[in-house]
Amino acid sequence: MAFQKAVKGTALIGGGAIATVFGLSQFSQYRNKHGAFVHVQAAEAVTVPIKNHFPTREQQILALQTTSEFDVLVIGGGATGCGCALDAVTRGLKTALLERDDFSSGTSSRSTKLIHGGVRYLQKAIMKLDFEQYKMVKEALEERANLLEIAPHLSAPLPIMLPVYKWWQLPYYWLGIKLYDLVAGSQCLKSSYVLSKSRALELFPMLRKDKLVGAIVYYDGQHNDARMNLSIALTAARYGAATANYAEVLCLLKTTDPASGKERVCGVRCRDVLTGQEFDVKAKCVINATGPFTDSVRKMDDQEVPNICQPSAGVHIVMPGYYSPDNMGLLDPATSDGRVIFFLPWEKMTIAGTTDSPTDVTSHPIPTEEDINFILNEVRNYLSVDVEVRRGDVLAAWSGIRPLVTDPNSKDTQSISRNHVVTISDSGLVTIAGGKWTTYRAMAQDTIDAAVQAHDLKAGSSKTIGLQLQGAEDWSPTLYIRLVQDYGLESEVAQHLASTYGDKAFEVAKIAQVTGKRWPIVGKRLVSEFPYIEAEVVYGVKEYARTAVDMVSRRTRLAFLNVQAAEEALPRIVDIMGKELNWSEQKKKEELEAAKKFLYYEMGYKVKSDQLTDSSEISLAPSDIERYKKRFHMFDKDKKGFITILDVQRVLESISVQIAENTLHDILNEVDLNKNGQVELNEFLQLMSAIQKGHVSGSRLAVLMKTAEENLHQRVVIPVDRSGGGL
Numbered sequence: 001m002a003f004q005k006a007v008k009g010t011a012l013i014g015g016g017a018i019a020t021v022f023g024l025s026q027f028s029q030y031r032n033k034h035g036a037f038v039h040v041q042a043a044e045a046v047t048v049p050i051k052n053h054f055p056t057r058e059q060q061i062l063a064l065q066t067t068s069e070f071d072v073l074v075i076g077g078g079a080t081g082c083g084c085a086l087d088a089v090t091r092g093l094k095t096a097l098l099e100r101d102d103f104s105s106g107t108s109s110r111s112t113k114l115i116h117g118g119v120r121y122l123q124k125a126i127m128k129l130d131f132e133q134y135k136m137v138k139e140a141l142e143e144r145a146n147l148l149e150i151a152p153h154l155s156a157p158l159p160i161m162l163p164v165y166k167w168w169q170l171p172y173y174w175l176g177i178k179l180y181d182l183v184a185g186s187q188c189l190k191s192s193y194v195l196s197k198s199r200a201l202e203l204f205p206m207l208r209k210d211k212l213v214g215a216i217v218y219y220d221g222q223h224n225d226a227r228m229n230l231s232i233a234l235t236a237a238r239y240g241a242a243t244a245n246y247a248e249v250l251c252l253l254k255t256t257d258p259a260s261g262k263e264r265v266c267g268v269r270c271r272d273v274l275t276g277q278e279f280d281v282k283a284k285c286v287i288n289a290t291g292p293f294t295d296s297v298r299k300m301d302d303q304e305v306p307n308i309c310q311p312s313a314g315v316h317i318v319m320p321g322y323y324s325p326d327n328m329g330l331l332d333p334a335t336s337d338g339r340v341i342f343f344l345p346w347e348k349m350t351i352a353g354t355t356d357s358p359t360d361v362t363s364h365p366i367p368t369e370e371d372i373n374f375i376l377n378e379v380r381n382y383l384s385v386d387v388e389v390r391r392g393d394v395l396a397a398w399s400g401i402r403p404l405v406t407d408p409n410s411k412d413t414q415s416i417s418r419n420h421v422v423t424i425s426d427s428g429l430v431t432i433a434g435g436k437w438t439t440y441r442a443m444a445q446d447t448i449d450a451a452v453q454a455h456d457l458k459a460g461s462s463k464t465i466g467l468q469l470q471g472a473e474d475w476s477p478t479l480y481i482r483l484v485q486d487y488g489l490e491s492e493v494a495q496h497l498a499s500t501y502g503d504k505a506f507e508v509a510k511i512a513q514v515t516g517k518r519w520p521i522v523g524k525r526l527v528s529e530f531p532y533i534e535a536e537v538v539y540g541v542k543e544y545a546r547t548a549v550d551m552v553s554r555r556t557r558l559a560f561l562n563v564q565a566a567e568e569a570l571p572r573i574v575d576i577m578g579k580e581l582n583w584s585e586q587k588k589k590e591e592l593e594a595a596k597k598f599l600y601y602e603m604g605y606k607v608k609s610d611q612l613t614d615s616s617e618i619s620l621a622p623s624d625i626e627r628y629k630k631r632f633h634m635f636d637k638d639k640k641g642f643i644t645i646l647d648v649q650r651v652l653e654s655i656s657v658q659i660a661e662n663t664l665h666d667i668l669n670e671v672d673l674n675k676n677g678q679v680e681l682n683e684f685l686q687l688m689s690a691i692q693k694g695h696v697s698g699s700r701l702a703v704l705m706k707t708a709e710e711n712l713h714q715r716v717v718i719p720v721d722r723s724g725g726g727l
Helices: 001-022 020-043 057-066 077-091 119-127 129-152 171-186 197-203 225-238 291-301 371-380 437-454 477-489 493-512 535-542 548-555 563-581 585-602 605-609 623-633 643-653 661-669 679-692 700-710
Strands: 071-075 095-098 155-164 195-197 214-224 243-246 247-256 263-270 277-288 307-318 329-332 341-346 349-353 398-408 420-424 429-435
Touching: 001 071, 001 437, 057 095, 057 277, 057 429, 071 077, 071 263, 077 095, 077 225, 077 349, 077 661, 095 225, 095 247, 095 277, 119 171, 119 429, 119 643, 129 214, 155 197, 155 341, 171 214, 171 291, 195 197, 197 214, 214 247, 214 493, 225 341, 225 548, 225 605, 247 277, 247 291, 277 437, 291 307, 291 398, 291 429, 307 371, 329 371, 329 700, 341 429, 349 371, 398 429, 477 493, 493 535, 535 548, 535 563, 535 585, 563 585, 585 605, 605 700, 623 679, 623 700, 643 661, 643 700, 661 700, 679 700
Parallel strands: 071 095, 071 277, 095 243, 155 329, 277 429
Antiparallel strands: 155 214, 195 214, 247 263, 263 277, 307 349, 307 398, 329 341, 341 349, 420 429
């Protein structure tokens, strides 16, 4: 009864506000109907032919070297840079793109994975009567609809629950979310709705029950950000753009305009990072789309120009999938320090974030233990006391740098703009900065519009609304069934391939290796608990992957899902890439070490290992210490004070269990702190103490030794796969 009264009260309170914005709603409906018409027109208006296959990287480098002059040269291979390249090339402009690292290697692969308008920005727009904020949300919601349409294999709507713990908040949040639906107009993914307490707990059983009043569910989009970025780049390449990763811009080239006598940017000097070869690329217009590195390129043009980028670090963590329902996210609208935290299912795991703190610009941002613990504490506030949120359940962690900007054209140059800013320098350098992932296409359109006008380029209007991306053309939700039936792939692997490559999944399936098993017929997994297969590594090389880091983090997403699984897959990935790219043994060794360093510092492995170090405190009761010592000495029969692979093998043989030597080596290496090939008693006690405190979970050695002790006189199979635990 109380709940029904609250809902009725909510409707009465919100009625006036909704009437106020009714005019905006009618305008939105008109714009959306007009937009749907433009979708059809724009996609059909592209006259540039599209190739069936994209060129090799070597062909792209050759095109960059031999083309006398491009119309547009984009610096930066993130979402915005690739969006600019696609927008330009589909207008018929001769287009080039240079990225000094890999496509999406920076901020674009380290997002919250949401395609959204921004509920909190709409709140600020209403509270502060800020029309610019409103326009930003409106534009983002339009772009959300477009992105879900042009890459349906990589994106999908996601319901997000906003739990309510105070009665007065129900009408407040309900009104805000309804306005969010209203601004989206006919492009609203699905209407938001209110849930009773019991229904909320039914849909999100992990939710904290005490004081829960009810919940509101609204819809936003979710995507695979790095693969989406790559899809934009590959689509641009198929339309004829000369796109190259690992091509670093060393300096801008300038020429004197005979008419005005002023210096004008006319291209760049760049270096092929993989070969060391340097060459010039000439262009009528150079676009700076380098995200957090915006100012470094601007200073290549003018050393005296003031900085406009205000970098902010956002940390995310990944936890096991059992922390959230398969298809329901959670929004914490007001954290302990006023931030917003999302808690979302993603790739069968759970992603939580983000933080927001000032940072220096770097190519290698590192997640901190402080930020990880902040997120964990916020998660604890919203989950049931029955769910123990453990530090050891963090499977991966990363930091991304948001390129917030101050508008140099604004009178108040200190105010940070949440929208994007396009500027053109005196020498003609076009810079696009700020914005968000969701609005990359609109940002690209505005940038190319400005470039066409400033440089008098011969091009029509943008044609990217409704333009399908790589893999989308013949994709359908049931495509994976054909992969299972035609190739004999596991259903989970087939679903993964379909949702990653779209209609190009068949190209991956064709090169998948025969397993030699009755089922599946083809598709050897890189690691047992994830659906990534070896054929994806071969195909990833065709998609311009040139390092093991490219493969483990952006062609597959292993590094973002489970850093230990990624490390386990690395040797096989390096072997396959080495064969495809003709790497020497020394090169393979270097790639393996570079990838391990990436996992260690940038993906959370370091903060994981810091949980279990030589100086870790052993906090165990005396009875527990004796119990664990007894278990340890069952393996250390000679009382050496340490155990080796041979000791473990001897015990396993006594109970008729066989485990591959390389697997045993990996199991011991997880606990071997000083990396001397053996596990000392002190290391074992530190491990058990860390497990008790929740700092470490899923230790295969701990499970193996406990199982062996309990079943020493029985013949049982001991599982050695990783559990849901992680960092």
